[in-house]
Amino acid sequence: MIDNNLPPKISVCIPVFNAANYIEEAVKSVLNQSFKNFELIIVDNASTDGTPDILDSLKFLDGRIHVFKNDQNIGLAPNLNKCVEYANGEYVKFLCADDMLSLDCLDKMLAIFQKDSSIKLVASARRLIDESKLEIGVRGYQKKTEKINGTQVISRCLYLGNYIGEPSAVMFKKVDFKMSFRKDLPQLMDLACWFELLESGHFYYLNSPLCSIRIHESQMSNTNLKSGTIISDNITLFENYINKPYIISSFVFR
Numbered sequence: 001m002i003d004n005n006l007p008p009k010i011s012v013c014i015p016v017f018n019a020a021n022y023i024e025e026a027v028k029s030v031l032n033q034s035f036k037n038f039e040l041i042i043v044d045n046a047s048t049d050g051t052p053d054i055l056d057s058l059k060f061l062d063g064r065i066h067v068f069k070n071d072q073n074i075g076l077a078p079n080l081n082k083c084v085e086y087a088n089g090e091y092v093k094f095l096c097a098d099d100m101l102s103l104d105c106l107d108k109m110l111a112i113f114q115k116d117s118s119i120k121l122v123a124s125a126r127r128l129i130d131e132s133k134l135e136i137g138v139r140g141y142q143k144k145t146e147k148i149n150g151t152q153v154i155s156r157c158l159y160l161g162n163y164i165g166e167p168s169a170v171m172f173k174k175v176d177f178k179m180s181f182r183k184d185l186p187q188l189m190d191l192a193c194w195f196e197l198l199e200s201g202h203f204y205y206l207n208s209p210l211c212s213i214r215i216h217e218s219q220m221s222n223t224n225l226k227s228g229t230i231i232s233d234n235i236t237l238f239e240n241y242i243n244k245p246y247i248i249s250s251f252v253f254r
Helices: 023-031 051-058 076-086 105-115 150-160 189-198 220-227 229-241
Strands: 010-016 038-044 065-069 091-094 119-129 135-139 146-149 170-173 202-214
Touching: 010 023, 010 076, 010 105, 023 038, 023 051, 038 051, 038 076, 051 065, 065 076, 076 091, 076 189, 091 105, 105 119, 105 170, 105 202, 119 189, 146 150, 150 189, 150 202, 150 229, 189 229
Parallel strands: 010 038, 010 091, 038 065, 119 202
Antiparallel strands: 091 170, 119 135, 119 170, 146 202
């Protein structure tokens, strides 16, 4: 039974733009969580498809759902920042509108934070699915569940790419989120935030896939890959961090 008088422990945040084909499945994957003390923040970035109408109907499913609508499209990074601003929970869990959470995702990630105060970011393996929700692979930081020094993770990802994962794969404490998603990094805005969190603490990786990342032609990462944006972002992030004193410049990484 849900006690609506309790402040939410976790804010699940879904930034959405033109995701009419997927948003209902994303929302229901949150409502079906084994952990119940959460709020669901949905921020619609001026969608032009059927998304606003779907959200108008979904918000009546559960009192924990809160829908906000931007008057105009403000871009992805500012919309992600709005999600965090609206969040009232102690922890923030993002979910992209075309992805889904496993039933025990919130439970398992929250448990890590509650037993270790040094953790600044928790991430899990990600199940990759196609348009029909068929599994096409699993992606993750490494094979085993482990607590890792944050700066070690930064070094690895700076040279080898975003092994931490997409916003749907991580959870963090709102009080630790003193940065913002950067508009100048359209592809790696999330990784830049993960780096800032990990400069002050540890990373905890769960090798169980606790979310499903949908791979499809219209997702923004495909657009950024084709335009070369990802190369520009990698150069910018590398230049921002390469001279940090903790960066490990090993032969393997190079």
